[in-house]
Amino acid sequence: MVKDNEASRFAVCIHADDGALLTPRRIYSVLPDANAARSNYIRVIDDEGEDYLYPADYFLFIELPMEVERALLQV
Numbered sequence: 617m618v619k620d621n622e623a624s625r626f627a628v629c630i631h632a633d634d635g636a637l638l639t640p641r642r643i644y645s646v647l648p649d650a651n652a653a654r655s656n657y658i659r660v661i662d663d664e665g666e667d668y669l670y671p672a673d674y675f676l677f678i679e680l681p682m683e684v685e686r687a688l689l690q691v
Contacts, residue, residue, distance in 0.1 A: 625685060627660065627675035637662045638674065643688065646677070 627646050632638035638660075647667050649659040657669040680688070 626680055626688065627658065627677045629674060630676055631674045637664060637668070638670065639663060643678070644675065645688070646675075 625646055626643050629638045629640050629642050629644060632640055638644075642663075644660040644662070647659040647661070649657075649669070652659050652669050653672070656672045658672045658675060659667050659669055660675070662668050662670075
């Protein structure tokens with residue numbers, strides 16, 4: 617199921633300009649950032665392990681079962 621709101625904690629990358637920072641088809645953890653959302657950006661933990669702003673249209677928000685979310689957050 618795809619969602620597009622701040623309640624989503626995860627998103628799948630569907631586009632990346634820099635392959636060193638984002639990997640298409642990879643699931644990313646999304647951090648809440650209301651200011652970024654107003655500018656159509658989201659804050660994700662990228663491949664370097666840093667939180668950074670990326671255009672929201674690079675991602676599709678996803679809803680995962682709670683067990684999957686817990687497992688991803690532990691990694």
